[in-house]
Amino acid sequence: MMKKLYFFLLIIVVSSATAQELDSVDLSSPYKSIWTHLYYLQPDTYNDSLAAQSFQPERRGLDRAKDLAIKLKQVLDGNGLFIYMDEVPKKVNYYDSIINKHKYVITEEYPDIYLRRSENSNDWVYADASMPAIDIAHENTFRFGTGALLQYLPKLGSTKILGLYLFQYIAILILALLSAIIYRAFTFLSERVLRKILIASGFSETSHKFLVPVARPMSFFIIIILLVLFVPVLQLPPDYSQYVILTLRILLPFIGTIIAFRFVNIFTHYLAKLAGRTESTLDDQLVPLIRKTLKTFVVVIGTLFILQNLNVPILPLLTGLSIGGLAFALAAQDTIKNFFGSLMIFIDKPFQIGDWVTTDGADGTVEEVGFRSSRIRTFANSLVYIPNGKLADSTIDNHGLRKYRRFFTKISLTYDTPPSLIQTYIEGLRRIVDNHPYTLKDNYHVYFNDMAASSLDVMFYIFFEVPTWGKELEARHEVLMEIMKLAEKLGVNFAFPTQTLHMENFPEKKSLSPDYMSEADMKMEMDEYFSSK
DSSP states (O other), rough: OOOHHHHHHHHHHHHHHHHHHHHHOSSSSSHHHHHHHHHTTSGGGGOOOHGGGGGGGHHHHHHHHHHHHHHHHHHHHTTTOOOOOOGGGGTTOOTTTTTTTTEEEETTOTTTOOEEEEETTTOEETTTTTTHHHHHHHHHHHHGGHHHGGGGGGGGGGOOEETTEEEHHHHHHHHHHHHHHHHHHHHHHIIIIHHHHHHHHTOOOIIIIHHHHHHHHHHHHHHHHHHHHHHHHOOOHHHHHHHHHHHHHHHHHHHHHHHHHHHHHHHHHHHHHHHHHHSSSHHHHHHHHHHHHHHHHHHHHHHHHHHHHHHHHHHHHHHHHHHHHHHHHEEEEEEHHHHHHHHHHHHHHHOOOTTTEESSSSSEEEEESSSSSEEEEEEEEEEEEEHHHHHSSSSSGGGGGSSSEEEEEEEEOTOOOOHHHHHHHHHHHHHHHHTTTOTTTSSEEEEEEEEOSSSSEEEEEEEEEEEHHHHHHHHHHHHOOOOOHHHHTTOBBBBSSSOOOOSSSSSTTTSSSOOOOHHHHHHHHHHHHHHHH
């Protein structure tokens, strides 16, 4: 009976003490409300009932208020967010002049979690709208159910050593072992298994150049994701946690940028192989341009992600860049014009690398189409750089796209050449065209075409089927030599612009008119000439 009475009195004493503590809680300012919440969740002064007073337990129940208080503390510690109490307002009637309300946001990272002044008691408490925001922040901080570990890790050891608890040291050791195992496993899988598969499939060059440089940062990327998931569970002190979390936030997009940067090499290597299978040589120049553009894009996006994780406001930065970009665009409009000119060249493909082109500024062979300009090697072996904007707007005569190469000349004969010899010679010229291996046989014209002031002109109009200008010159040489040899064989004289005083009957002088053979003899001579070929 005495024991029951003693136990009853003990309950009364404890309850009255707790009631006195609850009555002594001061929530008259944002400073005192946040201090009450965080102070009574410290290990040495732990009292979750007192910490819950900032969450209006009379409205939502003491258990729910305790849960919200603990969750918010875990979110702050897990993200390395330190509340600087010296910056928290201590005024009872604190008033946010920007929004014209009695409201205080505890941290910029979570603008939806804030305190407001109660209209009934004038106490500063967490607003009703902050409660679902706390639940969402807790889920985002402890993803994939890692928050459940917060109930079991402290049981591994609560002894404090050098500022950290024993369970935190054990968890750090477990994370280190998992990181080493993941790195070894991923490295083994990529460098041994996948590499052997690629080598067996005939992609030894790809495995050596691209697989290993991508595999190692990929393993680090997975380790960092693992740390991002489990470091908040460690509940490190804010002095340590904020630097660890900041480092992980920087490393995650940084290594992701490295991986994307190296994947660009793999992608463009594949494009280069596809370009090598096509007949066009211009797409071979397009691959380096795509590589540079994609790498620039990857670096810019990666930098923006790093700045975002450092809590640098991206929108004002992009706005400033857009204004600066406009000024830069106005100053560098010629460069931008040349860039779009290069895109038009790659789209329209007016020429290929190695083609002989004639433009307003140069005549030569295309060597390279760059980001800003194209290089043309002239026949004097000089190198001409033409801006792509100007090149895209100019008239381009592409000799390299010719299916056939035209050769036109006039063969001028002297006026004393008889018609029969002219006809015979023209037939011989046609046989020269038919016999040559690189002439177009179904489209050529060889005719007695004009009677000029000092010559009888034969039009010689043919086409060569040759791939290069050098072959064309060689074919011209061979045809012209055959024309000269046939003329020498038949006794044909070539005319040139002269004025001759022709005296047919001069005393004691032989006539200037040559003696020609008969037509039958001419044909015999011609047949003999061609039969000897």
